[in-house]
Amino acid sequence: MLPDGESISLLVNDERGGEGHGVRCYAGLRLDPFFMDVAKEVETRTRRRLAFLPKGTNTLEGTDVLAVVAELDVVRVFGAASGSVFAVAAETVTVGPYPERLGRPEVKNNLLSDNGVDAANRVVDLRDLYNEEDPFRLGPRYADACRARLNANLVFFDGLDGKADWTTQPDGTHLLTELLLADFLVVDIAKPYDEDSYFEIEEHLP
Template sequence: MSDHLSGTRAEADPAIDLADLYAFPDPSRTGRLVLVMDVFPNARPGALFSDAASYRFRVRPAAITADHPGSLFEVGPDEHAFTCTFSGPVESDADGEVTQSGTCVLPNGEAVAFQVNDERGGEGRGVRVYAGLRLDPFFMDVGKEVETRSERRLAFLPKGTNTLQDVDVLSIVVEFDVAGLLGSASGTVYAIAAETVTAGPYPIRLERLGRPEVKNVLMSENGVDAANKIVDLRDLYNGEDPFRPGPHYVSAYRSRLNANLAFFDGLDGRLDWTTQPDGTHPLTDLLLADFLVVDVAKPYAEDSYFEIERALLEGRQHTTCGGRSLNDDVIDTLYTLVVNAFHGPRVSDGVDRATTPASREFPYLPPPNLNPPEPASVPPAAASR
């Protein structure tokens, strides 16, 4: 499920479990960027953010070299971080409900205060921040995706079942003027990642997130990676810096991706990707650069996920904003990419939209379902995810 429940640590503490990351230009105003981080899968009414963790968006300028097919993005060392922290729960004296306040520290050091679940959010110079319970915008037929991997065949149906129907998450939304806050010299293309870290002077990374389904699908255990069949790589991967993975386990991540990407390529009975003699898949290095890439100079688009990456692979100029919108059908895009390299029909899980589509106005995500269903049991074959 995108990045929901992506490791044993995340399962043990849902308040720090990153579920999704989105980055897209403001649909209504040019020059503004919207960042959305969802945590706490299957959140219930009254769910709160952790007061022992920091929730951070990390933004870095990126360069694209479209005239060198297959080359990686050039991500600079300069970083702009938006770090949100939360108070402990406070019982309101009006009706006994528990409330929570938050603060978002901007790249320039200024702080924006807000109240959790306040639709108005908090405002600073060129910045708006919201945090609270919302309807989960992600949509996917989890059961059929798990069956596809366990049965080693495309098991999707023309009309699938949205496993996340009517469930909620905790969301953090930051909308800001790019030039005003990051400076015009940083360009228009940005690499974006999210992470949760322990609060305090010596933060420890708990979860990291760039593209959807890297951990739960692309790095899942499918019995094809001969190098590692014991350790759940997701917890190790969650501890890595999104922009610079350490040298200790990168060979394990690379082995898993090489094996799994070849596995996915064969699900339709033919091979559309050509691996190198040493088994390296053409997508491995690009996917290990695990962050969203968005171009704020391009207008908002609802179906542009991975378009900039595809352009990089194909040696052409990208035509959309890239990134990831709240209504983007990323599962179809991902499966079409890895199964047939976009050389065949679109591979669909049969779920084309969320319970309620996201809007184009702040805070973008639909209001929460105040009577959400009980969390569905995880399919047995998903235990390795």
């Protein structure tokens, strides 16, 4: 659904996709873009030390995922005064009690999973609860639990190579917690695309 109430119709796996009102959409199978050595990732978490090799094995090689792609004319869809910096998140709703939403890649699977280091909560799977939240307006109900999980996991992952590159505040707060708690991507369409860039915009925010 677009801001003006219009919608785009398309068929899954139709290479032509759907188009209208300044928007083009596609939904269908595409090669999974992630490189993930699952066996070494599991070993890393279990042994609590880096197990990855210089030449890894891409467990996802040849795996397809159902992709939803949207391309839009920003001025036409949001107006000429919309600017160039946007916060972006996606959500899918299927049968079941929880939606699935995505902002930054793998925040929930990695940073909010239970690695046995969160002393505040070792019972509740926070990922499903976090999925229910508005990515742009995290409510107060589970915010502290999510912060505690991020604080613990960020220290855990930072120390897997045997040294700590990040310091924490006296109360245990990690410097990246608030940034990653806001689970949305920040993009500036006025800048050239670079597949190797990440966090440049956030690093320059006051």
